[in-house]
Amino acid sequence: MNDRSDPILQARDVHVHYTGGVHALRGVSVHVATGETVALVGESGSGKSTLLKTFNRLVEPTQGEVRVRGEAVDAGRPEELRRSIGYIQQESSLLPHWTVGRNVGLVPRLLGWPRERVEVRTQELLALVGLEPAAYVDRYPLQLSGGQRQRVAFARALAGEAKVVLMDEPFGALDPLIRHDMQREFSQWRERLGISTLMVTHDLQVAARLADRIAVMRDGEILQVGSARELSEAPATSYVQDLLRRGEVTI
Amino acid sequence: MRSVKGAVARWVGLAFAWVGLALVILIAGASSARADKVVVGSKNFSESRLLAEMFAQLIESRTSLQVERRFNLAGTAICFGALESGDIDLYPEYTGTGFVTLLNLPVASGPDALSPAQVLAVVRREFRARHDMEWLGPLGFENAYEVAVTRAVAERFKLVTIGDLANVDARLRFAFGYEFMEREDGLVGLRRVYGLQPQDLTGMQQSLKYQAAGDGRIDVLDVYTTDGLILVHDLVILQDDRGVFPPYAAAPLVRGATLREYPELAVALGELTSVLDESGMRELNRQAEVDQVPIETVAATFLANLSGENAVHEIPTDSDRDLSFFAYLWAQRGDLLGQTGTHLLLVAIALVLGVLVALPLGLFLHRRASSAETVIRGVGVLQTIPSIALLAFMIPALGVGAKPAVAALFLYSLFPILRNTYTGVSGADPNAVESARALGMTSGQVMRSVRLPLAAPIIMAGLRTAAVISVGTATLAAFIGAGGLGQPIVSGLQLNDTRIVLSGAIPAALLALAVDALLGGLERRLRPKGLAGSK
Ligand SMILES: Nc1ncnc2c1ncn2[C@@H]1O[C@H](COP(=O)(O)OP(=O)(O)OP(=O)(O)O)[C@@H](O)[C@H]1O
Ligand SMILES: [Mg+2]
Numbered sequence: 001m002n003d004r005s006d007p008i009l010q011a012r013d014v015h016v017h018y019t020g021g022v023h024a025l026r027g028v029s030v031h032v033a034t035g036e037t038v039a040l041v042g043e044s045g046s047g048k049s050t051l052l053k054t055f056n057r058l059v060e061p062t063q064g065e066v067r068v069r070g071e072a073v074d075a076g077r078p079e080e081l082r083r084s085i086g087y088i089q090q091e092s093s094l095l096p097h098w099t100v101g102r103n104v105g106l107v108p109r110l111l112g113w114p115r116e117r118v119e120v121r122t123q124e125l126l127a128l129v130g131l132e133p134a135a136y137v138d139r140y141p142l143q144l145s146g147g148q149r150q151r152v153a154f155a156r157a158l159a160g161e162a163k164v165v166l167m168d169e170p171f172g173a174l175d176p177l178i179r180h181d182m183q184r185e186f187s188q189w190r191e192r193l194g195i196s197t198l199m200v201t202h203d204l205q206v207a208a209r210l211a212d213r214i215a216v217m218r219d220g221e222i223l224q225v226g227s228a229r230e231l232s233e234a235p236a237t238s239y240v241q242d243l244l245r246r247g248e249v250t251i
Numbered sequence: 252m253r254s255v256k257g258a259v260a261r262w263v264g265l266a267f268a269w270v271g272l273a274l275v276i277l278i279a280g281a282s283s284a285r286a287d288k289v290v291v292g293s294k295n296f297s298e299s300r301l302l303a304e305m306f307a308q309l310i311e312s313r314t315s316l317q318v319e320r321r322f323n324l325a326g327t328a329i330c331f332g333a334l335e336s337g338d339i340d341l342y343p344e345y346t347g348t349g350f351v352t353l354l355n356l357p358v359a360s361g362p363d364a365l366s367p368a369q370v371l372a373v374v375r376r377e378f379r380a381r382h383d384m385e386w387l388g389p390l391g392f393e394n395a396y397e398v399a400v401t402r403a404v405a406e407r408f409k410l411v412t413i414g415d416l417a418n419v420d421a422r423l424r425f426a427f428g429y430e431f432m433e434r435e436d437g438l439v440g441l442r443r444v445y446g447l448q449p450q451d452l453t454g455m456q457q458s459l460k461y462q463a464a465g466d467g468r469i470d471v472l473d474v475y476t477t478d479g480l481i482l483v484h485d486l487v488i489l490q491d492d493r494g495v496f497p498p499y500a501a502a503p504l505v506r507g508a509t510l511r512e513y514p515e516l517a518v519a520l521g522e523l524t525s526v527l528d529e530s531g532m533r534e535l536n537r538q539a540e541v542d543q544v545p546i547e548t549v550a551a552t553f554l555a556n557l558s559g560e561n562a563v564h565e566i567p568t569d570s571d572r573d574l575s576f577f578a579y580l581w582a583q584r585g586d587l588l589g590q591t592g593t594h595l596l597l598v599a600i601a602l603v604l605g606v607l608v609a610l611p612l613g614l615f616l617h618r619r620a621s622s623a624e625t626v627i628r629g630v631g632v633l634q635t636i637p638s639i640a641l642l643a644f645m646i647p648a649l650g651v652g653a654k655p656a657v658a659a660l661f662l663y664s665l666f667p668i669l670r671n672t673y674t675g676v677s678g679a680d681p682n683a684v685e686s687a688r689a690l691g692m693t694s695g696q697v698m699r700s701v702r703l704p705l706a707a708p709i710i711m712a713g714l715r716t717a718a719v720i721s722v723g724t725a726t727l728a729a730f731i732g733a734g735g736l737g738q739p740i741v742s743g744l745q746l747n748d749t750r751i752v753l754s755g756a757i758p759a760a761l762l763a764l765a766v767d768a769l770l771g772g773l774e775r776r777l778r779p780k781g782l783a784g785s786k
Contacts, residue, residue: 080691087690107691
């Protein structure tokens with residue numbers, strides 16, 4: 001397995017040019033240590049999603065180095081890399097024509113697990129995210145509430161025993177009450193499964209509550225990385241200072 | 252992923268079942284063509300059908316050959332093309348048409364004009380040399396193009412010759428057949444020789460022109476010498492004193508190869524030489540067109556009188572013609588059922604082939620997004636070719652009958668299936684697709700397990716569009732001898748009998764609805780569970 005000292009995710013001087021000329025990342029370096037949660041914050045278009053996707057190769061950097069568990073991401077097949085990394089989007093991204101059970105069992109099946117093991121794992125994960133397995137496995141996504149769908153998305157991202165999860169505004173589309181519950185529960189799941197997380201959020205309160213460190217992005221660059229306390233005590237630029245004030249971060 | 256595999260397997264299975272069925276039918280059709288059989292063709296007007304029916308009955312009664320009838324081929328080019336390719340063995344043709352239209356020889360007018368015998372000699376010699384075809388003995392009557400005017404117009408302008416007509420052409424309303432307008436021994440020659448310049452000219456079908464003249468909506472029309480309707484509508488034929496119209500003697504035109512194989516054909520058809528004059532033919536045409544006696548009966552009665560026997564076919568009573576529409580439909584149910592079957596088969600084969608080509612092409616284009624729009628638009632251009640033209644284009648390569656019809660329907664089905672496949676697959680819910688990729692599906696798995704099932708309703712909608720278009724377009728297949736529900740529509744148009752037209756048009760419309768409903772049912776079965784709209 002990975003060496004405790006090696007960061008589980010690491011980007012060094014990463015550039016991304018999209019076709020059409022957008023220079024979305026301009027030399028970004030960031031890492032996530034094992035067991036750590038790092039939040040990416042920044043305004044719309046600053047490159048948060050782009051950075052996230054370089055780790056599972058949905059986006060290929062034009063320059064720079066991206067490593068997962070110490071290995072360059074382009075060393076092997078992208079499918080194998082992706083099966084080892086959880087991924088959760090803001091919008092419900094469940095396959096609408098598959099039942100909840102099938103959605104959750106997706107990665108284990110891709111990994112070639114035997115059927116019973118897939119089933120046991122599916123039930124475990126549904127129970128973990130607070131959905132009674134018997135009542136939900138055979139439902140279709142359309143038959144769930146928005147919050148339930150996002151719980152299933154968490155279960156699916158974690159079912160293949162991924163030790164690292166990429167999350168792009170996972171609570172963004174939920175209504176405030178549910179969002180709060182899910183954030184609290186997410187901390188528990190994280191502990192239970194021992195996962196590391198890189199998480200995009202536009203909500204500084206969420207970042208402060210859930211993340212060990214926060215990376216502030218702007219125009220394809222990272223302005224500052226540090227704990228919420230470090231950022232508020234010593235903002236690197238006036239932009240970071242403004243951002244913290246507008247986000248009304250209280251520590 | 253079992254149920255998706257199941258859905259794909261159902262599609263594939265269904266497609267193979269249809270293709271299998273189509274192959275069986277094609278093979279069966281091909282092998283039955285090997286029996287001792289001759290195919291008699293006709294053009295799409297009643298005199299041609301009547302003569303062809305006489306040929307057919309005579310061959311059936313005088314020889315042991317089987318006869319297949321391929322009537323109603325749309326015009327000279329298609330009929331002659333069918334003879335040349337061997338799709339038919341013989342059909343009634345006119346020497347003048349052979350001379351002018353098929354051999355492209357110039358018509359000498361005035362004193363240099365050729366006599367009927369000279370024209371026959373030329374076409375016999377040239378067709379034998381160029382096409383290995385034989386003109387058998389002419390039936391005796393001439394059926395030339397003529398220019399006719401209503402009696403009122405003839406008297407008002409004192410019209411006797413076509414030259415007289417050319418002096419007042421700006422003041423009259425003309426309606427000519429489409430073929431006539433393009434022929435050297437038609438409007439082209441009239442313009443050149445008489446300087447005729449119609450200002451108000453409408454293209455119109457033969458049977459409609461008479462109706463229009465009778466109603467006083469037009470003044471001048473082209474007719475055939477032997478048309479029975481000349482009598483009915485009291486038209487005056489203008490003299491062609493400068494000889495634009497060459498002699499048109501009707502005669503069987505037969506493939507040389509067929510005659511060598513079955514010399515008895517020449518003997519049998521020889522019985523028809525010089526047995527009909529203009530007034531005799533005009534009377535037979537009147538019976539068929541005005542009295543609407545079935546051509547089988549007219550032909551049988553004529554042949555029986557010829558050989559002194561009693562008619563084998565009974566002449567239908569008048570009450571048969573006065574049947575209500577529904578009673579008529581009921582009386583025709585046997586024919587209609589067969590035509591519906593043929594119709595469905597043409598459509599089904601074309602659609603299966605369409606799916607087999609357009610579906611994979613749509614999936615392929617998804618990977619070639621840069622060229623996709625160009626290719627799809629190119630296929631879309633096919634859609635803009637008028638159906639009758641597309642059918643005609645097929646004939647040189649595929650002959651007449653079911654093959655060119657299926658080919659044309661197939662081409663029309665490509666665009667809706669291709670467009671919807673491409674759009675459905677490319678537009679499949681981007682969030683679902685991204686999450687499937689992000690969690691480690693290969694691009695093949697994303698296509699099979701995500702894009703294709705999500706696109707299934709849209710692809711099916713394209714298939715339904717294609718099916719409805721096909722059912723409609725297939726009615727035109729009758730023009731090239733493919734049969735189907737277009738057959739009564741074509742006959743009805745020629746006889747100007749709405750009842751016959753509707754006996755094909757209404758079942759065709761119902762068939763379109765039924766096919767759409769059937770595919771709608773299939774769509775609900777194929778629509779993956781969990782998508783909006785599925786139960
Ligand atoms: N597939 C793409 N092709 C071209 N340009 C893209 C693509 N995806 C993103 N971009 C551009 O790259 C830049 C960064 O986009 P990105 O999605 O990473 O921003 P973000 O920080 O996630 O924004 P948001 O908070 O709105 O999600 C933007 O200017 C965007 O327009
Ligand atoms: Mg984003």
